[in-house]
Amino acid sequence: MIDYHIQQPNCIVNHNLTTEILKNSEALKYHQTLAEYKSTPLVQLKNLATKYGVGNIYIKDESHRFGLNAFKALGASYAIYKTLQTDRNISTFCTATDGNHGRAVAWASKKEGKKAVVFVPQDTVASRIKAIENEGAKVVVINGNYDETCIAAAKIGEENGWKLIQDTSSENYEEIPAQIMAGYLTHFQELESTLHLISNPKIDVVFLQAGVGSWAAAGIWYYLNRYGHQKPKIVLVEPYESDGILASFKARKPVTPQGNFKTIMAGLNCGIPSLSAWDIIKNGVDISIKIRDEFAEQAIRDLYYPSGSDERIIAGESGVGGLAGFIAIMTKNGFQKVKEELQIAPTSNILFFNTEGATDPVNFNKIIANKD
Known part of the structure; x- marks a missing residue:
């Protein structure tokens, strides 16, 4: 092959x-x-x-x-900074991750005095989950793979009024x-x-x-x-x-x-x-x-x-x-x-x-x- x-x-x-x-x-x-x-x-x-x-x-x-x-905080911190320039009233950011991006979103959210909810696939190792939680975020484990976790983060985030900080663009989701x-x-x-x-x-x-x-x-x-x-x-x-x-x-x-x-x-x-x-x-x-x-x-x-x-x-x-x-x-x-x-x-x-x-x-x- x-x-x-x-x-x-x-x-x-x-x-x-x-x-x-x-x-x-x-x-x-x-x-x-x-x-x-x-x-x-x-x-x-x-x-x-x-x-x-x-x-x-x-x-x-x-x-x-x-x-x-x-390295992931380079992207998450800048995206959160730019997003808050538009709307300082955001209270909670959310994202899907295999580990590093989620920790970065949690870290950057905490620096800005905001909450973070991080969704992870079911096979995410405990050490990565713990690292995210140590940055003050709530971690939600999704019974699915990475793509399914991204879908869940977007859906649940919208239902709760959280701002999605995802590194995957899709139709009508490009700016962040x-x-x-x-x-x-x-x-x-x-x-x-x-x-x-x-x-x-x-x-x-x-x-x-x-x-x-x-x-x-x-x-x-x-x-x-x-x-x-x-x-x-x-x-x-x-x-x-x-x-x-x-x-x-x-x-x-x-x-x-x-x-x-x-x-x-x-x-x-x-x-x-x-x-x-x-x-x-x-x-x-x-x-x-x-x-x-x-x-x-x-x-x-x-x-x-x-x-x-x-x-x-x-x-x-x-x-x-x-x-x-x-x-x-x-x-x-x-x-x-x-x-x-x-x-x-x-x-x-x-x-x-x-x-x-x-x-x-x-x-x-x-x-x-x-x-x-």
Whole structure:
């Protein structure tokens, strides 16, 4: 079975509400006003690059973001800030989540003196639920998968007069997901003095993990807007059993994937792609691939047990999605054509984002215990 799709991006960004909001984002300025704000570290792993036969590997470590162990608060905080500019009388925000986004909404709501109700799928691990509750939110467990949880959050939220802060856009629900995407631009902009120079990027390939695709689409829009046809190659990585974007490429329209939705990459375990994200992704991505969980486990161990002077990075199962995709491409014969398309060579500079730390400590400890 072919586990990838090679796209010839036209590098065109369609003009719509989402791209207008992205273009006018002031998220970085807003985030810089927060007491908890600090640019997350960019780590260069020279020995890991040598192991996989490339020039340089860089990882932007979002596990340090706002003390929340994940990047999601970039989007949730900005969206809530923009929403309250329109209506300060909102008392309660709600959302559906696999974990990190819900915690981010709870954290941002608390900062604004508002309540939060967070809906989670039935298989959400206890540690993620506890992390959300620790931010002061009420957690409601839905007997269903991620897509079904999103439907429940929207329905129950409307019935109770709560404001939905969801990162998945759909028909007649675009503005708030676009503000969330605009918030994500901050950590791409933080690299503009190092890797994202104005003339030409200092990287050849960027790996972005994808769930509903909103964060990945924000990254793609950033690179298209900054570099156009000179952008680095962009690879999207999904879990094997939850491949909404790859399935949508094959169907030539957004569809719900047909996998069994069983994966350790819980934050990427989503259904149909966000509609506004899909519009950007299909025009700007070079490769879409799906991978087995074993590659995520290997990526976690590669970062936890570094070689030589490389810095240790604590990365969760979804956080390593991009690196896991790279490892699959470099070690699995079925991805040879992808490797050739990306022109990965001993001089290539590769960028990854560790989007979460060990948000499921029980499973993380099992993975690192299996060192061999």
